[in-house]
Amino acid sequence: xxxxxxxxxxxxxxxxxxxxxxxxxxxxxxxxxxxxxxxxxxxxxxxxxxxxxxxxxxxxxxxxxxxxxxxxxxxxxxxxxxxxxxxxxxxxxxxxxxxxxxxxxxxxxxxxxxxxxxxxxxxxxxxxxxxxxxxxxxxxxxxxxxxxxxxxxxxxxxxxxxxxxxxxxxxxxxxxxxxxxxxxxxxxxxxxxxxxxxxxxxxxxxxxxxxxxxxxxxxxxxxxxxxxxxxxxxxxxxxxxxxxxxxxxxxxxxxxxxxxxxxxxxxxxxxxxxxxxxxxxxxxxxxxxxxxxxxxxxxxxxxxxxxxxxxxxxxxxxxxxxxxxxxxxxxxxxxxxxxxxxxxxxxxxxxxxxxxxxxxxxxxxxxxxxxxxxxxxxxxxxxxxx
Amino acid sequence: xxxxxxxxxxxxxxxxxxxxxxxxxxxxxxxxxxxxxxxxxxxxxxxxxxxxxxxxxxxxxxxxxxxxxxxxxxxxxxxxxxxxxxxxxxxxxxxxxxxxxxxxxxxxxxxxxxxxxxxxxxxxxxxxxxxxxxxxxxxxxxxxxxxxxxxxxxxxxxxxxxxxxxxxxxxxxxxxxxxxxxxxxxxxxxxxxxxxxxxxxxxxxxxxxxxxxxxxxxxxxxxxxxxxxxxxxxxxxxxxxxxxxxxxxxxxxxxxxxx
Numbered sequence: 001x002x003x004x005x006x007x008x009x010x011x012x013x014x015x016x017x018x019x020x021x022x023x024x025x026x027x028x029x030x031x032x033x034x035x036x037x038x039x040x041x042x043x044x045x046x047x048x049x050x051x052x053x054x055x056x057x058x059x060x061x062x063x064x065x066x067x068x069x070x071x072x073x074x075x076x077x078x079x080x081x082x083x084x085x086x087x088x089x090x091x092x093x094x095x096x097x098x099x100x101x102x103x104x105x106x107x108x109x110x111x112x113x114x115x116x117x118x119x120x121x122x123x124x125x126x127x128x129x130x131x132x133x134x135x136x137x138x139x140x141x142x143x144x145x146x147x148x149x150x151x152x153x154x155x156x157x158x159x160x161x162x163x164x165x166x167x168x169x170x171x172x173x174x175x176x177x178x179x180x181x182x183x184x185x186x187x188x189x190x191x192x193x194x195x196x197x198x199x200x201x202x203x204x205x206x207x208x209x210x211x212x213x214x215x216x217x218x219x220x221x222x223x224x225x226x227x228x229x230x231x232x233x234x235x236x237x238x239x240x241x242x243x244x245x246x247x248x249x250x251x252x253x254x255x256x257x258x259x260x261x262x263x264x265x266x267x268x269x270x271x272x273x274x275x276x277x278x279x280x281x282x283x284x285x286x287x288x289x290x291x292x293x294x295x296x297x298x299x300x301x302x303x304x305x306x307x308x309x310x311x312x313x314x315x316x317x318x319x320x321x322x323x324x325x326x327x328x329x330x331x332x333x334x335x336x337x338x339x340x341x342x343x344x345x346x347x348x349x350x351x352x353x354x355x356x357x358x359x360x361x362x363x364x365x366x367x368x369x370x371x372x373x374x375x376x377x378x379x380x381x382x383x384x385x386x
Numbered sequence: 387x388x389x390x391x392x393x394x395x396x397x398x399x400x401x402x403x404x405x406x407x408x409x410x411x412x413x414x415x416x417x418x419x420x421x422x423x424x425x426x427x428x429x430x431x432x433x434x435x436x437x438x439x440x441x442x443x444x445x446x447x448x449x450x451x452x453x454x455x456x457x458x459x460x461x462x463x464x465x466x467x468x469x470x471x472x473x474x475x476x477x478x479x480x481x482x483x484x485x486x487x488x489x490x491x492x493x494x495x496x497x498x499x500x501x502x503x504x505x506x507x508x509x510x511x512x513x514x515x516x517x518x519x520x521x522x523x524x525x526x527x528x529x530x531x532x533x534x535x536x537x538x539x540x541x542x543x544x545x546x547x548x549x550x551x552x553x554x555x556x557x558x559x560x561x562x563x564x565x566x567x568x569x570x571x572x573x574x575x576x577x578x579x580x581x582x583x584x585x586x587x588x589x590x591x592x593x594x595x596x597x598x599x600x601x602x603x604x605x606x607x608x609x610x611x612x613x614x615x616x617x618x619x620x621x622x623x624x625x626x627x628x629x630x631x632x633x634x635x636x637x638x639x640x641x642x643x644x645x
Binding site: 351 | 454477493515
């Protein structure tokens with residue numbers, strides 16, 4: 001039995017949700033310490049209930065930038081030793097260490113957290129892409145080794161998450177000690193799955209991370225589709241399936257974030273009728289090809305990987321999202337106040353439409369995103385001067 | 387009392403200035419309630435950072451200036467206060483508000499004035515989704531929302547009463563309002579738009595009708611007050627024609643579950 005299934009230690013039942021998320025990218029690549037993102041997330045403490053919080057940071061391990069950084073959590077030291085043996089038999093581990101933590105009064109029974117920096121053995125790849133091999137190994141670990149969970153496994157990045165309020169998780173993992181050019185974070189109010197350490201966000205696979213507010217009612221079809229491509233949805237959360245869908249669409253099928261957004265939050269058919277002819281062909285083809293990856297139901301997500309980040313909400317915006325920029329930095333958040341806590345000097349503040357991606361990339365100065373462009377005709381009737 | 391509450395306060399003539407910072411919203415609202423009970427009538431909140439439910443419990447005709455970013459549900463269930471926001475507001479502002487006014491010198495987020503029962507909200511800039519959703523009116527109590535910029539989609543969704551006015555001052559000369567699905571499920575009240583709207587994406591439950599004299603007078607009054615609050619040019623507001631949207635029926639879904 002998996003770790004998830006063994007217990008619901010925090011006794012939570014289905015509750016109304018209102019997760020909070022915030023992330024930013026400094027497109028100049030300048031590193032930022034963890035204090036800012038923690039303060040921003042804590043300002044939205046009200047959106048969570050202490051059953052999950054987490055942080056993802058990019059540009060984290062420049063000294064190991066070409067190695068896969070596995071952040072793992074294990075229910076016991078015994079479980080970690082089993083994982084350790086497994087990892088050393090399938091990878092060349094160049095360095096490993098416990099992830100430094102602090103004692104925090106209200107954090108109950110934290111797992112053993114460890115990080116490994118490693119590369120796959122060439123001979124084991126068997127013609128596969130390195131990344132595909134990593135994905136395969138992570139799926140195997142989750143389904144065959146009890147009581148262990150791979151939190152993140154990308155290069156030069158890492159995820160720190162657990163059960164607690166944002167400031168407790170930050171204190172536990174010493175988030176203020178880390179810095180990076182891009183951060184995403186999440187404050188959880190679990191709805192349909194228990195609050196457990198692995199279920200906190202960000203969700204990670206390779207260098208992908210996803211934080212998510214909402215609930216995906218299309219989970220079943222999304223899951224069946226990603227499972228056809230070798231992903232195993234063992235965590236029973238909709239955020240896991242979004243992470244795998246991101247990997248499939250953008251790494252394996254090489255879609256840019258702009259188009260992945262049109263898959264996840266596809267324009268309504270009646271809106272596609274009114275876009276330009278070229279866009280009509282494109283959006284129709286995307287809906288036909290990737291219909292099973294349409295995310296239905298309310299959501300706002302931040303999807304990130306090395307060098308880029310995208311904020312996106314569902315096409316009728318049933319969850320909030322606000323964006324802002326300040327110089328080279330692009331922010332996306334559930335609430336504007338949280339951005340002000342990090343940086344009160346904003347050049348631009350805007351509320352994107354549902355389905356309108358807000359994308360930040362290294363080396364490209366942030367600019368306000370644009371809504372879906374529709375060809376419109378005015379109604380031209382019953383007009384009256386006052 | 388104040389030193390226990392981590393709220394920095396000082397009294398300047400008859401106004402209490404409060405440096406809010408990261409004060410937890412419950413502490414802040416409780417303290418404001420105490421001060422109102424003691425008879426204070428003018429408040430200046432500085433450095434507001436996402437505190438929720440401001441104005442909710444203060445059921446007196448007090449004046450409050452808010453500097454910074456007030457949190458969600460600003461003025462929820464509010465009954466009496468006059469709130470002036472010198473910046474942007476978040477979501478759920480004026481939720482089920484009963485009386486009083488909220489003037490926002492910036493933009494506002496989603497579901498502004500949801501289920502609003504009375505009072506007024508003026509927004510200088512743009513607003514988010516589902517503004518005025520399920521506003522209602524009873525007798526002479528009629529809520530009013532005036533928006534200087536444009537609204538995102540589902541404006542006036544399930545609207546049951548009251549008045550929504552959208553000036554779209556940021557639109558180009560012949561650019562229609564970008565709002566889609568306006569008045570979806572609407573069954574009461576009226577929406578006035580300055581300029582035009584593409585009826586392709588109009589809610590199925592509304593129709594465009596000509597303005598009568600009472601409509602004209604109402605729009606002139608709203609425009610004058612908007613110009614006054616935000617130092618805008620009244621003539622510029624009135625130099626474009628308006629359209630009026632009203633529900634086609636009072637029970638759009640009367641047959642939905644009946645066979």
